Amino acid sequence: MSEDSWLSPTSIEEWWSTPSQSGIKRPYSADTVASLRDVFPxxxxxxxxxxxxxxxxxxxxxxxxxxxxxxxxxxxxxxxxxxxxxxxxxxxxxxxxxxxxxxxxxxxxxxxxxxxxxxxxxxxxxxxxxxxxxxxxxxxxxxxxxxxxxxxxxxxxxxxxxxxxxxxxxxxxxxxxxxxxxxxxxxxxxxxxxxxxxxxxxxxxxxxxxxxxxxxxxxxxxxxxxxxxxxxxxxxxTHITSTIDHRDRPFILGATVPLKQHFIHTEGNSAREEWKREAKLSTLDDHFQSSHPDLYDQFKEETSKMNVSEALSIAQKLVSSFYWNYESPRTSEGWYAFKGGVQxxxxxxxxxxxxxxxxxxxxxxxxxxxxxxxxxxxxxxxxxxxxxxxxxxxxxxxxxxxxxxxxxxxxxxxxxxxxxxxxIAGLTTVGLGSQTAMKSIKEHGLYGYLSEVSWPAARHAAAADGTSPEWWWKVMGKLADDAADAIGEGL
CATH class of the missing domain: 3.20.20.60 (Phosphoenolpyruvate-binding domains)
Structure with missing residues (x-):
């Protein structure tokens, strides 16, 4: 590719139209990409x-x-x-x-x-x-x-x-x-x-x-x-750092029952689990729909693309006594409770x-x-x-x-x-193989190595290409030998 083509927004857009790239919706322009590229392709x-x-x-x-x-x-x-x-x-x-x-x-x-x-x-x-x-x-x-x-x-x-x-x-x-x-x-x-x-x-x-x-x-x-x-x-x-994004609203959990203390003031797993049960955690939309089904359609329409803070304000305008508190379940780090799941x-x-x-x-x-x-x-x-x-x-x-x-x-x-x-299978596989080999070597010494590692490796169909003890120094060493011969040839 020439330098002119490499830095051409038109060429970039043509690349974006190829099968491997056409499914991506980029929020930036080809001009921006061209301006950020180094001069050489x-x-x-x-x-x-x-x-x-x-x-x-x-x-x-x-x-x-x-x-x-x-x-x-x-x-x-x-x-x-x-x-x-x-x-x-x-x-x-x-x-x-x-x-x-x-x-x-x-x-x-x-x-x-x-x-x-x-x-x-x-x-x-x-x-x-x-x-x-x-x-x-x-x-x-x-x-x-x-x-x-x-x-x-x-x-x-x-x-x-x-x-x-x-x-x-x-x-x-x-x-x-x-x-x-x-x-x-x-x-x-x-x-x-x-x-x-x-x-x-x-x-x-x-x-x-x-x-x-x-x-x-x-x-x-x-x-x-x-x-x-x-x-x-x-x-x-189980948690999220912020509630600012409206797309996360359907999964932010809040307390539907007012409690004397917030979650962070409880101590120990049992006390915290009890707090969650008493707080009856729910999402804002689920709680409003279940408690005020007659107003839910209006609430949903008025709060489209609103985050939880904005939507909660609308909910409380529609029903002044409505209670839902997404601050009370926060952790000591400030994280908000999140309803994880497939949706x-x-x-x-x-x-x-x-x-x-x-x-x-x-x-x-x-x-x-x-x-x-x-x-x-x-x-x-x-x-x-x-x-x-x-x-x-x-x-x-x-x-x-x-x-x-x-x-x-x-x-x-x-x-x-x-x-x-x-x-994690790669580490588990290596660990299991090493455990078998090392136990045999520890128990039977050199014979354990030969019987459990060296001889089986030599008999294995793949031995000549990676598992035999000779591979690394003999077979692969030929590359170094050939390079050494080339360097010294004709001197």
Whole structure:
């Protein structure tokens, strides 16, 4: 592409009309993108890999199947996944936080690691794939060339405000990523034990959209085809930072019974649960409709596109004695109570679908009814929109759920999902394999290593391409040997 074409708003608009870009509704102009571009055209490996990912999603959607993958934390696993037939790879922020952070300080999945942590992991895995591909060609093993798998990565909540999100996206594109997901959570705020009823805390819908727009703008500035995935945690969220956005009003909870003290003055889980029961939490619209059904249509008409503060004022003008208090359930951090669920997830996904290629409602276990409700809610508004689903476990190991688990991919594909991934499976798989090997070595010494690791690896069909102990120093070493021969030749 010439410099003139690269900086031409007309050329940018022509690109936006191509099949990969035409479904996006951008709030900014091609002139803005052109003005923000560097003078020289950019061309990254990620473009070719992103187009490959788009092709995979398009194919499985047409075939009514679903692309299944798992997380990966190391180059060896990535190579083996390619050999056994996986088509995509996933790099989790949580797994990166556990195994490899820029500060060398591993920890839980709180997105509190430096924002270059996951892009660096992507770069390592992507470059390892390039190395494996070169090695296969140079050594002429007789096998088919090892395929390069598109990588989808975890961008968490963007690691800062909008310019930080743009810089993060830039790092991802430069690292070789094919897709990434951005969420609507408050960064670093997550309870894993559900203490005090707190799970996930959302930002307002408008803030969520600004993150997604910032990401798409950076992709456009770079001329990138990388796939953007909008993740929402509204299905399981319990709180939200602000009530300013009218789109969040249907899910803001308030007390319908006046109590002597606010939620923050209660102590202990039991007392707080009792406070919630006594307060009889409800959304503003639900409470007004149930208490004054004869006035609800008027209330609904007069409060269209109003946030809870504005709508509450109208409700109290219509009925002076009407009581609903969204301040009293606030936490000590100032967060507001939120009614999480499928409808909240659908609401956010439908606005995010305008600026993102894929939508995903994060789930903590497989629920077929919720999966169907989310899919229908999205497809009714955005027919054909790509959707993703995650499974982390939660099934009994007594055999009672075996058939259900086996049917999950076909169930999801029938609903229109194109990508099913297992976010924590990469770490679990490596951990289980290491546990078996290390126990044997500890108990039986060298023989334990040979019998449980080395000999089985040598016998394995894939041993010559990644799992044998000789691979890293012998087979891959040929690249270095060839380079050394070329450097010294003729001197």
């Amino acid at each position: 950019e061309n990254h490996h990620s473009n070719a890999m992103a187009l490959k990912l788009r092709s995979i999603f398009g194919r499985v959607q047409k075939d009514k199947s679903v692309n299944l993958t798992t997380s990966v934390i190391d180059p060896v696993t990535a190579q083996i996944m390619a050999e056994v037939g996986f088509e995509t790879l996933y790099i989790s922020g949580g797994m990166s936080a556990t195994t490899d952070t820029a500060t060398n300080d591993p920890g839980p999945d709180l997105a509190d690691y430096t924002y270059d942590t996951v892009p660096k992991k992507v770069s390592t895995i992507y470059r390892s794939q390039l190395l494996q591909s070169r090695t296969a060609r140079v050594n002429k093993t007789g096998k088919e060339e090892i395929p390069l798998l598109p990588i989808i990565a975890d961008a968490d909540s963007g690691h800062g405000q909008h310019t930080a999100t743009m810089k993060l996206v830039k790092l991802f594109v430069q690292s070789g990523v094919s897709g990434f997901h951005l969420d609507d959570l408050v960064s670093g705020i997550k309870r894993h034990d559900g203490k005090d009823g707190l799970s996930s805390v959302l930002v307002p819908t408008g803030e969520y959209l600004r993150r997604l727009v910032a990401a798409k703008l950076q992709l456009d500035i770079m001329g990138s085809e990388v796939v953007s995935i909008a993740r929402t945690d509204a299905q399981t969220a 909240a997830a659908v609401s956010r996904a439908n606005v995010a679908a305008n600026i993102s290629d894929v939508v995903w409602a994060c789930a903590h276990g497989y629920n077929p009814d919720r999966a169907e409700a989310f899919a229908k809610g999205v497809q009714e508004v955005h027919e054909g929109k790509w959707m993703a689903y995650n499974v982390t476990g939660g099934f009994p190991d007594d055999g009672s759920a075996d058939e259900q688990v086996k049917n999950i991919p076909s169930q999801l594909s029938s609903l229109g999902y194109v990508w099913l991934f297992l976010p």
